[in-house]
Amino acid sequence: MDERIARYLKQFGLTDLFPVHVRQLMHIKAYAGGERLFTQGEEAHALYLLVDGKLKISMLSPEGKRLIAAFKTPFDLVGDIEYVQACPLINTVEAVTETQVIRIPFPVLRNEMADNAAWLQFLLETITRKFEVRSRVMNFNLLYAVDVRIASYLLSMTPDRAVIDSTSLVDMADLIGTSYRHLNRVLEQFEQAGWITKKRGKITIYNREALLEQAGHNIYE
Structure with missing residues (x-):
């Protein structure tokens, strides 16, 4: 396993969440500021752990307008809703600054973590928090000048x-x-x-x- 992955997992208290054989299947990826990670509507293949940098999350409205859904800083997940719902990517994701993410392929999670109670609880808490943030951002766009x-x-x-x-x-x-x-x-x-x-x-x-x-x-x- 990449030493950087081990260091990031320890930094965010995630080492014990993932078994050793799962950690060995993780990969770290780097993106430059302004670089797009993926685009709304594309097929989702992996979960990303945001461990360094900043991401801008945007979505296309039914009227064809692209609106900010959120900004993300460590620690956060990208692709968690798509993993649970097995759906295409809901948002477009771009790096605001130099960014590091840990990539975990969906098949690894489905085969190795589907019955892991600690992982499922972690996922539930993360997605719940994400919907709270989404609600705040939408209210911000509606209520503020x-x-x-x-x-x-x-x-x-x-x-x-x-x-x-x-x-x-x-x-x-x-x-x-x-x-x-x-x-x-x-x-x-x-x-x-x-x-x-x-x-x-x-x-x-x-x-x-x-x-x-x-x-x-x-x-x-």
């Missing part, structure tokens, strides 16, 4: 840096649940206040505290 959501999005997308790609503001507007025009207007207000600059396809953040105050300390994750 656009400027609050934009400030929160900028903060969520820049946990370890000050620059975010702004080449696709249309996508950003869809994710936040607003119009391109409204998004641009709010970004211009932030720029006039000296909190950000927007040029050459990049948004640079200069005042995180002001954005955090604007967001009312309400961050997507």
Whole structure:
């Protein structure tokens, strides 16, 4: 087994959850910031343990708009609902920062862990918590003003840096649940206040505290 996997499992208290022969079938994968792990609607093949970095989870609405479902930081699972329901991927998942995940193929879990009571309890608790987070995010999109959501999005997308790609503001507007025009207007207000600059396809953040105050300390994750 990869020493990094052993170290991560110990860090998050998961060593005893998985038998040795299951741990030996795990693989670690790395993704760069902005890289997509998988896309909504694709066939699901494995469970991912998020052990380092940050992920953005989005979903396509019935109207064809892509909306933020959640941001994830360690420790978390990706693909757990698909594993239980044996369904295609529900969301699109992208790395926000450099990210490390531990991959466990579904057949391994079904063959080796299906009767493991501790694993099933762990899975139940994780999925329950995930639905609570999803409910909070959806309420956030419905109840909070656009400027609050934009400030929160900028903060969520820049946990370890000050620059975010702004080449696709249309996508950003869809994710936040607003119009391109409204998004641009709010970004211009932030720029006039000296909190950000927007040029050459990049948004640079200069005042995180002001954005955090604007967001009312309400961050997507």
